[in-house]
Amino acid sequence: MTAILELREVHRTHGKGEAAVHALRGVTIDVQAGELVAVMGPSGSGKSTLLNLAGGLDSPDSGEVLVEGRPLSSLSRKELAGLRRHSVGYVFQALNLVPSLTAAENVALPLELDGVSARKARPLAEAALAEVELSGYADRFPDEMSGGQQQRVAIARALVGQRRLVLADEPTGALDSQTGEAVLRLLRARVDAGAAAVLVTHEARHAGWADRVIFLRDGVIVDTSGPLARPEQLLEATA
Ligand code: ADP
Ligand code: MG
Numbered sequence: 738m739t740a741i742l743e744l745r746e747v748h749r750t751h752g753k754g755e756a757a758v759h760a761l762r763g764v765t766i767d768v769q770a771g772e773l774v775a776v777m778g779p780s781g782s783g784k785s786t787l788l789n790l791a792g793g794l795d796s797p798d799s800g801e802v803l804v805e806g807r808p809l810s811s812l813s814r815k816e817l818a819g820l821r822r823h824s825v826g827y828v829f830q831a832l833n834l835v836p837s838l839t840a841a842e843n844v845a846l847p848l849e850l851d852g853v854s855a856r857k858a859r860p861l862a863e864a865a866l867a868e869v870e871l872s873g874y875a876d877r878f879p880d881e882m883s884g885g886q887q888q889r890v891a892i893a894r895a896l897v898g899q900r901r902l903v904l905a906d907e908p909t910g911a912l913d914s915q916t917g918e919a920v921l922r923l924l925r926a927r928v929d930a931g932a933a934a935v936l937v938t939h940e941a942r943h944a945g946w947a948d949r950v951i952f953l954r955d956g957v958i959v960d961t962s963g964p965l966a967r968p969e970q971l972l973e974a975t976a
Contacts, residue, residue, distance in 0.1 A: 775946075
């Protein structure tokens with residue numbers, strides 16, 4: 738079986754000289770299809786750096802990142818851009834919705850960048866919006882939606898088409914706990930349908946949706962656990 742995401746002994750230093758920060762110091766992980774891995778750790782421990790490397794937004798100083806078995810270092814810039822648009826979905830804490838585009842246009846953006854015509858992209862965008870329970874919101878602009886709805890648009894954009902690797906950096910940061918839980922449910926559903934996902938989170942409750950939790954400290958994996966108990970399992974256990 739090929740891992741959807743593989744990091745092998747990855748090192749990454751930001752900045753130079755006195756200001757250099759060794760953000761990742763030899764990180765090795767793999768994430769299979771059907772697997773949701775949560776990454777936890779203190780602020781500055783390298784979580785976002787790890788996610789950026791996984792998505793080909795940044796490259797390691799040494800070590801190798803492979804997506805669907807392809808070493809990213811072997812890809813041309815054009816191939817890498819194609820892989821980012823086609824195979825990888827991102828959800829960032831800052832939503833990065835384009836304010837002048839409607840919800841459907843925002844969701845369709847990665848498809849259109851990938852060369853899908855607007856006419857073909859529209860139904861795919863509507864399907865992704867339906868998946869996040871925003872049917873009927875396709876023609877709203879971001880400022881006509883609540884924060885939670887905007888976040889779900891961002892999730893739909895990350896899931897649109899059939900992205901095999903979903904990377905989420907504290908995607909529930911700005912959300913109330915109920916909406917946050919809904920976002921996790923969506924991520925879990927997409928993973929159960931065959932994607933692989935990496936979720937950076939501060940909340941143990943959200944990490945409870947993961948198959949595995951990786952703890953980072955100062956750029957090193959210090960611990961890995963199996964699944965944490967999910968809230969509903971805790972409830973069942975105490976019922
Ligand atoms: P986390 O997401 O866990 O908070 P980051 O991966 O953002 O951690 O950052 C890890 C370390 O690298 C921190 O010390 C941070 O200040 C530093 N860092 C991250 N990005 C940059 C950058 N572009 N330039 C300089 N230092 C950076
Ligand atoms: Mg971060």
